[in-house]
Amino acid sequence: MAQPETPEQVDGLLEKIADTALDDDYYVVRSGPDEQSRDFNTVLTGVVFAVFALLVAIAAIQTRSDRPATEQERTTLINDVDSRKESLARMEDTADSLRDEVATLKSSVVGFDKSYEELRLLASERPATGPGVRVSASSPPVGGGVITDRDLQTLVNGFWYAGAEAVAVNGKRIGPLTSIRTAGGVIKVNYQPIGEPFELSVIGDPDTLKDRFLQTAVGRAWEERRKDAGVRFDVARSDDLTLEATPKARLAVQHAKAIEGDA
Amino acid sequence: MIPVIGLALGIIAGLVFKPTVPTDLQPYLPIAIVAALDAVIGALRALGERRFNDRVFVVSFISNVVIAAFMVYLGDQLGVGSQLSTGVVVVLGIRIFANAAAIRRRIFHA
Numbered sequence: 618m619a620q621p622e623t624p625e626q627v628d629g630l631l632e633k634i635a636d637t638a639l640d641d642d643y644y645v646v647r648s649g650p651d652e653q654s655r656d657f658n659t660v661l662t663g664v665v666f667a668v669f670a671l672l673v674a675i676a677a678i679q680t681r682s683d684r685p686a687t688e689q690e691r692t693t694l695i696n697d698v699d700s701r702k703e704s705l706a707r708m709e710d711t712a713d714s715l716r717d718e719v720a721t722l723k724s725s726v727v728g729f730d731k732s733y734e735e736l737r738l739l740a741s742e743r744p745a746t747g748p749g750v751r752v753s754a755s756s757p758p759v760g761g762g763v764i765t766d767r768d769l770q771t772l773v774n775g776f777w778y779a780g781a782e783a784v785a786v787n788g789k790r791i792g793p794l795t796s797i798r799t800a801g802g803v804i805k806v807n808y809q810p811i812g813e814p815f816e817l818s819v820i821g822d823p824d825t826l827k828d829r830f831l832q833t834a835v836g837r838a839w840e841e842r843r844k845d846a847g848v849r850f851d852v853a854r855s856d857d858l859t860l861e862a863t864p865k866a867r868l869a870v871q872h873a874k875a876i877e878g879d880a
Numbered sequence: 881m882i883p884v885i886g887l888a889l890g891i892i893a894g895l896v897f898k899p900t901v902p903t904d905l906q907p908y909l910p911i912a913i914v915a916a917l918d919a920v921i922g923a924l925r926a927l928g929e930r931r932f933n934d935r936v937f938v939v940s941f942i943s944n945v946v947i948a949a950f951m952v953y954l955g956d957q958l959g960v961g962s963q964l965s966t967g968v969v970v971v972l973g974i975r976i977f978a979n980a981a982a983i984r985r986r987i988f989h990a
Contacts, residue, residue: 634971638978642936643926657927661934663886665941669916670887672945674894676909679901 757847775835
């Protein structure tokens with residue numbers, strides 16, 4: 618409820634500062650022996666002004682003399698940043714070229730060691746492609762003479778004898794650890810079930826493979842079965858066969874070790 | 881006449897001797913100059929109003945400079961140096977503007 622008594626009290630802080638800008642002491646008037654000189658032109662005033670000018674001059678000089686140092690520092694920093702950027706770009710270039718080099722070397726490694734690659738191919742570790750023959754066989758629709766796992770084993774074996782270099786049964790590549798067997802009435806290759814009709818892809822010399830096979834005992838037996846028992850058996854030449862690799866699990870060697878020094 | 885001579889002498893002394901401020905005092909020089917400028921402008925206004933008093937001038941000059949520098953120093957010790965110097969500059973700036981406005985009014989109006 619207090620009413621502002623003087624205008625001074627409603628003024629804000631900043632207005633108050635502005636209102637009392639001049640030091641109050643200047644308004645105090647003393648008389649008598651202590652009367653102050655109103656003279657501006659005194660030595661005391663001169664000295665204060667000199668000090669003020671000196672302060673300003675010092676500060677100005679200081680700031681000016683500091684500037685080159687600051688400028689220099691800035692330039693150094695800018696140069697530093699630039700050179701770092703340059704070296705970064707250079708290093709990125711180097712990284713790029715090294716990456717390219719690695720890619721080139723990697724691609725050149727494949728096929729670098731011929732005998733190693735050949736071994737991998739023989740071990741059915743790599744997919745194989747080449748000319749050969751396609752063999753399709755299926756059991757007769759009626760009566761006996763069903764194709765068994767043993768029949769397939771001899772068939773594959775006959776083609777190995779005839780000069781096959783890679784064989785797959787119904788797309789399952791025959792590898793060094795592959796077995797063909799019946800389990801639960803289903804024929805399995807690489808532990809994967811296959812069914813009729815049986816399709817063999819055999820890579821080898823397409824000109825001699827068929828004839829050499831048919832000359833073997835196995836070949837002759839199959840020919841007879843085709844004629845007598847109604848087994849469908851067909852060997853056709855194919856110039857472009859692609860056989861996938863044996864699953865990795867069928868290529869793992871756990872117990873066998875190479876004999877040292879026997880190259 | 882003497883104050884003008886003092887002003888010139890101070891500038892010349894500064895330019896000739898080029899004294900360097902100790903590094904410890906360097907942060908307080910700018911604020912001290914603003915405070916000193918306030919005292920000087922106030923003195924000029926008092927001169928115009930015929931109230932000038934050299935002793936008041938000297939005391940206000942020295943106390944302005946010392947207090948302004950001390951406040952900044954204190955602020956630095958408390959970790960609010962920049963805020964305190966801003967406050968000091970604001971207050972002194974308002975005073976300088978008010979005094980300069982008073983001088984201007986006296987010269988151009990009256």
